[in-house]
Amino acid sequence: MSHRSQRPTGSTPANFDATELSKEFENLMRNKRFNDFQQQSSHSKSRTSSPAPSQSTTLSSDSSQTTTTTQSRINRRLPIMPRRPHDSASVKFCNLLHVLSVTPTKYENPGLLDEALTVIPLDRLYAEADDEHQIHKARYASMGKKPQWGYQDFVIRSLLKWFKKSFFTWVNNPQCSRCLMPTIAHGMVPPTPDETARGATRVEGYKCSGCGSLERFPRYSDVWQLLQTRCGRGGEWANCFTMLCRALGSRVRWVWNSEDYVWTEVYSEHQRRWVHVDACEGVWDQPRLYTEGWNRKLAYCIAFSIDGATDVTRRYVRSSSKYGAPRTRVAEDVLLWAIYEIRRMRREKLSEQDRRRLRKEDEREERELRMFTTSALAAEITSLFPGSRRSARGDEQKTPLTQDEAAAQWIHGRPQNESEQGPDSQRDFDRR
Numbered sequence: 001m002s003h004r005s006q007r008p009t010g011s012t013p014a015n016f017d018a019t020e021l022s023k024e025f026e027n028l029m030r031n032k033r034f035n036d037f038q039q040q041s042s043h044s045k046s047r048t049s050s051p052a053p054s055q056s057t058t059l060s061s062d063s064s065q066t067t068t069t070t071q072s073r074i075n076r077r078l079p080i081m082p083r084r085p086h087d088s089a090s091v092k093f094c095n096l097l098h099v100l101s102v103t104p105t106k107y108e109n110p111g112l113l114d115e116a117l118t119v120i121p122l123d124r125l126y127a128e129a130d131d132e133h134q135i136h137k138a139r140y141a142s143m144g145k146k147p148q149w150g151y152q153d154f155v156i157r158s159l160l161k162w163f164k165k166s167f168f169t170w171v172n173n174p175q176c177s178r179c180l181m182p183t184i185a186h187g188m189v190p191p192t193p194d195e196t197a198r199g200a201t202r203v204e205g206y207k208c209s210g211c212g213s214l215e216r217f218p219r220y221s222d223v224w225q226l227l228q229t230r231c232g233r234g235g236e237w238a239n240c241f242t243m244l245c246r247a248l249g250s251r252v253r254w255v256w257n258s259e260d261y262v263w264t265e266v267y268s269e270h271q272r273r274w275v276h277v278d279a280c281e282g283v284w285d286q287p288r289l290y291t292e293g294w295n296r297k298l299a300y301c302i303a304f305s306i307d308g309a310t311d312v313t314r315r316y317v318r319s320s321s322k323y324g325a326p327r328t329r330v331a332e333d334v335l336l337w338a339i340y341e342i343r344r345m346r347r348e349k350l351s352e353q354d355r356r357r358l359r360k361e362d363e364r365e366e367r368e369l370r371m372f373t374t375s376a377l378a379a380e381i382t383s384l385f386p387g388s389r390r391s392a393r394g395d396e397q398k399t400p401l402t403q404d405e406a407a408a409q410w411i412h413g414r415p416q417n418e419s420e421q422g423p424d425s426q427r428d429f430d431r432r
Contacts, residue, residue, distance in 0.1 A: 082337035093330040094338040101255050101304045101342045107246040129154035143278035150270025163241050164282040168232040174217050178427035181210030198225045236264040258300040265303055287315045291323035299325035308343030314369040318376040
């Protein structure tokens, strides 16, 4: 009798690699799709010959039902083709995306960028970035590895720390301008013509808890004005910070989320990918913060840049079953049409060389986003094996880098008074 060495059931080798499982899963899905197309082709050929008279009546209904089922199964695996919106709801959503796509174009104003550079302590930030970059390179060189981040990445990280700690202020309820006492929300008030001219389409009203006087809090969208006021909530923080990143020479994206939140993406030339940055929380490259850190469900995350738009939801929602909100506002093919249309508008005046470069970048990012989905599925499968351990990655850090008490309280679900809420505590999500 031959004795074979068998691996005990319920055990996992210590060197088990989820990356290999991801590749095997992709190959399996690719082969399965190819086999489905072969089956579809064979069905089409068989339908070209008429059945015998005795079989035509009995097979007609079964054949049509099988054809419909097979065709629908195949169509679900075909690439999504963009389709123009026809119903009013789709047209409205596409128009919203076009309006939002204008935001990053305002950052290209040379006068605005020059004004931004006057408020940034450039010498301090560049010196700090250079020191951290040198330490970073030396640490990786000691391990015989290439550095993970480039110099410009450290410049933006230094900007992030300065912006959060020294430049911008979070405002929940403004202080009374007369007695400096706290105020209480008193509903919305109409904007004045001057406030409208400065980009404040919404103005919040507050009543002083001491003297009873009324205070106005305009929600400015004009970045010129934000450089003066230097305060606001999530929308103002992301808007102003994204512009300052652009002033320092980085390519930027302004990311809109359908659950009423916004943040920034900065392109890392060193890593050749877009990096998540949240100025409110002071975090860098932590795209899973909102779902797995804050336990939020997200539907749409659309990134807008001077070069177009991209649906980056898969970067922030790794498990759609757990953290994906229903995407019912527009059909997927219509959403793709809107994104392609925005890209066409933003790139039509570029040279063919630049358009080709951006197309390659789009393809590279699409592969990255598909890999997120595959890796998440592979990780879930790997977790089913007892004793398995997931390999740590930089973007898998789910909690903010700054462990302020307010942030920890919010993330762990402990209640706190609104007066104690600050920019790290993830203020009321709907008030962003």
